[in-house]
Amino acid sequence: MKPYHAIPIHDNGEPLVPLPLDQLAVRQPHPYAALGAPYGGQSPYRLRRSVGQALLLAQAHLQEQRPGWRLQIFDAYRPVAVQQFMVDYTLQQQQQAWGWCNPLTAEQRRQLLEQVYRFWAPPSADPSSPPPHSTGAAVDITLVDAQGQPVAMGTAIDELSPRSDPDYFAASKDAQEQQWHCDRTLLNQAMEPAGFRRHPQEWWHFSLGDQLWAWLQRQDTGDPHIIARYGPVTELTTSV
Incomplete structure (x- = not known):
């Protein structure tokens, strides 16, 4: 359980809608779909309606600073089945990175789960x-x-470090690392006025x-x- 799971949810029933991909840049192919994540034939580029609208506002803030x-x-909407798929995939990748073979000891499994769940939310159906x-x-x-080129941000998205x-x-004296911090800050400065809040451990x-x-x-x-x-997406909040 994460500390924010104690927060009550009163879902307003707002629908999940496709993002305006003609106005926003996207990663193609979608990184998780390319791994085989089970999106059930639906586009992963969907969000609640007001959240998608806020993204366009955030982009307008960005372009005031960087035309x-x-x-x-x-990544955007992620069904619980996809969350489970990606947690399992990340656990496997991290185990391989650490050079641990099966069967894992209880302590190894504890350390592995602690590392992965520091970044990935548990795939809860609750x-x-x-x-x-x-x-x-x-x-x-x-x-x-x-020019449509990705801006270097110091790590890849999803890096477990x-x-x-x-x-x-932030406190680095290295010029390249200072630039990474500035561009992370620029992203946050575009998103916050549109109503978004950044994850404390993930710049993305x-x-x-x-x-x-x-x-x-x-x-x-x-x-x-x-x-x-907004709570879990249901049939009532999924736009056809």
Whole structure:
């Protein structure tokens, strides 16, 4: 369980809709779909309607500072089945990176789960504790420049390391690392005025209206009454 799972959810029933891919940059092919993640034939580039609208507002803020730059969507709505697939895949990749063979000891499995769940939300089917991406209110995002080239941000999205912390390079004296920090800050400065909140451990992850968003809002404002307005996506919130 994550600390934000204690936040109540009162879903407003807003539908999940396709993102305007003619206006936003996207990763193609979709990185998880390319691995075989089970999206059930549906586009992974979908979000709750107001969240998608807020992305366009965030991009407008970005272009005030960097004309021609765009937000690039790495991942958006993620069904719980996809969350499970990616957690299993990441556990396997991390185990291989550490050189651990099966069967794992109890301590090895504990360490592996601790490392992966530091970044990945548990693939819970409990409606009171959905993964942020499974609400349609979270997005993984980066920047592309006016030539359509990805902007270097210091790590790849999903890197399981302390370098993924948004402020990891803040105190660096290295010119390249200073630039990475500036561009991470630029991304956050575009997203926050549109209502998004950044994940404390991931420079690329932003939420608007889910439990993580509400928890971060409570931390900043001290208001204990802020709740989530998006829970797990259901048939009623899936736009045809």
